[in-house]
Amino acid sequence: LMFDNDEVSSNSLTIHVEPVTVTISTKSTRIIRGNSLVLNCTVHGETRPSAVLWTRSNGGPKENIQLTPDKHSGGTVDDPSLTVHNVTAEDSGTYVCKLMFDNDEVSSNSLTIHVDIISDEEFNYWKLYLLCYKIGTESVRQFFHRRLPAPTLEAHLNTWQTRLDPGPTNKTRFKCHQTQFDLLFPAPPVKACSSTFDFTLLYKLIRNTFLLTYTWNQPLASLGNTEMDDLERIHIYRNNIAHNTDLKISNHDFKLQWKELSEAVLRLSLNTLQTEIEDLKKQTIDIRTRD
Secondary structure (H helix, E strand, C coil): EEECCCCCCCCCCCCCCCCCCEEEEEECCCEECCCCEEEEEEEEEECCCCCCEEECCCEEEEEECCCCCCCCEECCCCCCCECCCCCCHHHHHEEEEEEECCCEEEEEEEEEEEEECHHHHHHHHHHHHHHHHHHHHHHHHHHHHHHHHHHHHHHHHHHHHHCCCCCCCCCCCCCCHHHHHHCCCCCCCCCCCCCCCHHHHHHHHHHHHCCCCCCCCCCCCHHHHHHHHHHHHHHHHHHCCCCCCCCCHHHHHHHHHHHHHHHHHHCCCCCCHHHHEEEEHHHCCCHHCCC
């Protein structure tokens, strides 16, 4: 305070301003396509930012996220946390939150998010489906070839042609659909080739024309480890997979079913398909991010 002939000074007061820090987190860095991604933003410090900016990079430079009401919630000064609705593969990447001040900016830690096309349970279903429908069918085809080598196929089919005929007068269990019959008896000079037969046709021919002594339609729990048991086991698994309307298999069930089915396929193929089975089993969760 200044007077005409004097001055008086007060005591000093030092003000400490806490530096602002920002941290982002999320419940899981993996999220299923179509769900909402919640990126929590925690701000420490008393200085209020003038703006909040979110960035994302995915193998390239950082890009500012343009917030739109139908796609995003939050990301504002009052609510810096960000929710991304109905995520797609394009929402995968590394996220950073920036707080903007008049003459400065503060960046959060980075967080890398993976958007998965399918869930663990759906991925399990997909792998078991391929094991059964693709590799399993090939093991049945190999069994078919061992029992009926290619040079003997035509003569064998000719023996059963009448009973395989799709005509309306054929009421036997041997009857084929027209598309199946055309594969078995193509127009000359083309000859039947078992490589064109799907599982259903292979199974029909094995069951109805091989004259095997075997009790069909046994429950899965009653099957042993013979070739015919493994053939029937693959047949049952195909039906179970086809009737799985959820298209999901739990991790627990997947381990049990994979073991039983893969062992059956290996036995029926005389271990020739071991590499294919191992390669399929090794396919990782990362394949799910391919859209």
